[in-house]
Amino acid sequence: MLHILFYYHRYYQRSYRYVAPLTLYLIAVFFLYGVVPNPVMDSYAITSTFLFFVSAWFCYGFIDIEDETQQIITFLHSRKLTLLYALKLLYIWLFTLPISTFAIIYPIIFDKFDYTPSFQQALIAFSCHQLSALLGISIAVWFNQKLFRTTRLSFFGLCTILSISLGGQGIIDQTTPIISWIIPPYRIILFILSDDNKTNNVLTPIEIASPVIYITILILSFLLVMKNRKFENSNK
Known part of the structure; x- marks a missing residue:
């Protein structure tokens, strides 16, 4: 597994x-x-939002980085297509880990805040940054060459979903709470990172867990779909 991650790192x-x-x-x-x-x-909510979009950008540029011939060669070495895609997702998350950590500690070390955050605040911020990265990755991974006919279509689709995710709460308020189960729950991460003490809203346990559940469902579904498609290409 480590040699595959190292191979992806060198390739990227x-x-x-x-x-x-x-x-x-x-x-x-x-x-x-x-x-x-x-x-x-x-x-931290702002840097988390940056990371959400940038992680999706990383994943979008990485998931189809190998040409079809190279993918087949890599598959012949591992014999497990699901493992290869899982390691791709793991690698992109590991790639975002240093920069997300930097976004947490940089303002603390260089005294950029109006007060020194507590350990609990730093831990919450770090956790939310990881969820932001994983959510961006789990969304972007679906917009690949095997599922979309053109790069333009996949790029437009990804940008649309990311924008909807960012404005999720406003969309839900203007429509119906039912669609809250469909829209990526980035709004929950923003709520957790909010400094606004004027709101009386309290998140339920299921709402707090919804980003983890959503990410897990997206990733497991993606691995299942890609396993069935093997090396088929939507452009063909």
Whole structure:
């Protein structure tokens, strides 16, 4: 398993597809903390949102990084297609781990907040950043070449879903609570990271767990679908 992760790392590094989203994320973080002091949890909510989009960007550029011939060769070495896709998802999450950690500790070390956050606040922020990354990855992984005929269509679809996720609460308020089970629950992560103490709303345990449940369902469903499709390509 480790040698496959190392192979993916070398392949991804040589592609330079990570440069644009990584650079954009770092610029956004430095820009956010360019003026001090900053509110703690609201600032983390912003960097979490950046990470949500950037993680999806990482995954979108990585999931189809190998050409079909190379995918077959990799499969022949592992003999488990599901394992290969699972390791791709694991690698992208591991790739986001250092930058999400940086977004947590950088403002603390360099005193960018209006007060020093507690360990509990830092832990909550770190957990929410990981959920943001995993949610972005679990959404973006569906918009690959084997499920969409054109890159333009997959890119437009991904941008649409990410935008809906970000505005999820507003959409639910204007329509019906039923669709809250369909829209990716990024709104829950934002709620947890909110510094707004004026609201009296309290999340239920199922609402708090909904991002984890949603991510798990998306990933398991994706692995099942890709196992059945094998090396079929929607462009053919």
